[in-house]
Amino acid sequence: MRFGVAFLGAAMMAGSGIAHAALPAGFTVTIEDAGVKSASGAYFGGDINNYGVETFDSLSTGVHSTYASTFGGSPISGTYSNLNVHKADQYGGAGGNNNYAVAGISQTGSYAIDFTTENGESLTYFGYWLSALDPGNVLEFYKKDGSGGFNLLGTFNPTDVIAKVGNNASGTNPYYGNPDGTFVGQNKDEPYAFVNFFNETTGFDRIVFKQTVASAGYESDNHTVGWWKSQGGNEVPGVPEPATWAMLIAGFGMIGGAMRSRKRISVSLA
Template sequence: MAIRAPSRCETACAEIVVSYVKQLPYGENGLTIPLSGSRGAAVWIVAALRCAAVCENAKPGESEMMKTLLRCAAPLALVVAGGASAQVTVYTDQAAFLAAISAPGVDTFSDLGSHVYIGSPITRAAGGYGYTASAANGLYGEGAGASHWLSTNTATDPITLSNFTGGVFGAGGLFFPTDFGGNYINGGVNFTVSDASGNFNYTLTNAATNSFVGFVSTSGINSLSFSAVQNGVRWPTVGNLTLGGAGLAGAVPEPATWALMILGMGAVGAAMRRKRATTSVNFA
């Protein structure tokens, strides 16, 4: 079976897409996976326009213009399809996280007390958002001075935050490990974030009591689980849990929407040009 070599238009279009993918925003404040926000959409617009320009210069013949345009849409559509799914951005700067969400609410855990077993699951609220916290062998209230934290009864249990209400697109807080007495101990924390695209894993190393980590999903967060890295015996702990709604970036259309719209306009233009080229005038 012979394999058709790609046309000039297809090859150039694919090269343009690859070059513009390299310009996508990989986490100015953390790790972006991989397309989000207005800058990502703008990059796709430019890439689509460049592809259309290359097709225009390919000179395939007026009768082939429509097929060429549709053929050149294929490499762009393949890459765009991968970028149209949900994305998760990790923030280790609290100010940047707050700027990426809307209407933040905070659960300070001040009602839990210190060194208190509180069972599982429990229903909590952070501002206008509701959620459920759970751990297999129960949760524990901890704290030091005026600071209050949520931890687990068993060191190896993860804490899972789920059943969010109010439209939660961002979740963050102060995450760190504690020892048997509820005191801070140096170590790492493993995270798993679940959204419409699946699960995303992240590890925070050398966490301190002021180590902020936040996650923002373009599709909304379904659950957030975290556990202590067991270098010895350490309990997962969180303070000042912050939840938030969709930020301004959530109002930007997906790259696939931009690309299809632009390619559609190009196809209409090509059809109109072909119609003009084949119209003749007869004189009596």
Template sequence: MNCIFYTACIASITLTAAQAGASTTIIDFNDGSAPGFSGNYKVTSGTDSTAAAPVIDGVRDETRYLAVPGTGTSGSAFLDVGALGGGSVLTRLNADWGSIDSYNTLTFYAGSTVVQTITGSMFPPANGDQSSASTNRNITLDFNRNLGITRVGFSSGQLALELDNLSVGTVPEPATWAMLLLGFTMVGAAARRRSKAVTA
């Protein structure tokens, strides 16, 4: 009887810890900053000759947003997932992606290894239309945490890739979870031994 109770208790603790370890960071760029980003980008507003504000559900974004590149006609920026203060492994990326072009690319890395690449051409017609619903979308990408994605690259071969309202879901690295689970198992084993000693 006691063994069943402690097993259930350990499972409950593990589930609670897993939920507590998950983190979501919202980046809206409204304060002019781009936390976790490096590379060739700019935080801007409005539409000009180098970038166009996303139009989501027929509404043009009047706030600040991220445009890659920040200068020139091509470039890349990178988001370091661990720099956001939550977990260090990406599990979800949600964003408003404006005027999607075939030459826009999102690249997901585990360390320096490319895990997945998403191109604008996967969202037809990918012609960069600045007001069409088909080229201005809210996207959600989910990833298995075991992929170990730690960095996201945003690049454009010509004029810009525009993003706003990023929601970045993260968890601790799988190795960290293994250590936590080992710790919970040891706590459960110690509790079981104490229970048997008291019963005797």
């Protein structure tokens, strides 16, 4: 379900306090050009062993309690816990005809990805196609603590996304609205963007996708993992001053008083 502008604005403001800690200085975050739904291979020096991609297209739709991914046969393995997979619709699915992952929508509040690698090194890159941004979409990065647990490195939330893609007050921002197939132009009040995270210090070993607002969803696709050799994407436009957040939220949330609901899907295990 999506929310009217009044609720959405309040949720975005509240969402800025949901995150435990912003991403530390050791992270660089960029976005690809509007409509691009994958990472550039140039970031990995042309070495296909430096990265891998999970598209979810081989999975049945529904909730998978555990799913082990090799990200397309890469030297990186990821164990997904509590993963919910949907067919493409106006809210997600790169290309307009592929499956995507989602947290929330009254099915699963979150899912985790725990990484292991052939060389034992922590990852330094994560990228994903973020679609239909909602209030309450929170991404968390963790590092192993050496004793079987994890330390939270930081989080990435809706205000961080808006700081990258800008608002849509003019109605012409190319990052807003579904860019794919039969869904082109639908859901035009929410951002769609491929986001890159380059870790320059500690690396990370776990990622958690959380949806913290009831009945909304955190949609994503083309999960890309690896060790970067160069950085790319757009560093735009910088974090706005606090006084401008109301304008950004208004531009993000212009969906009137309309509400949207999503049909529940049956559960099936891989």
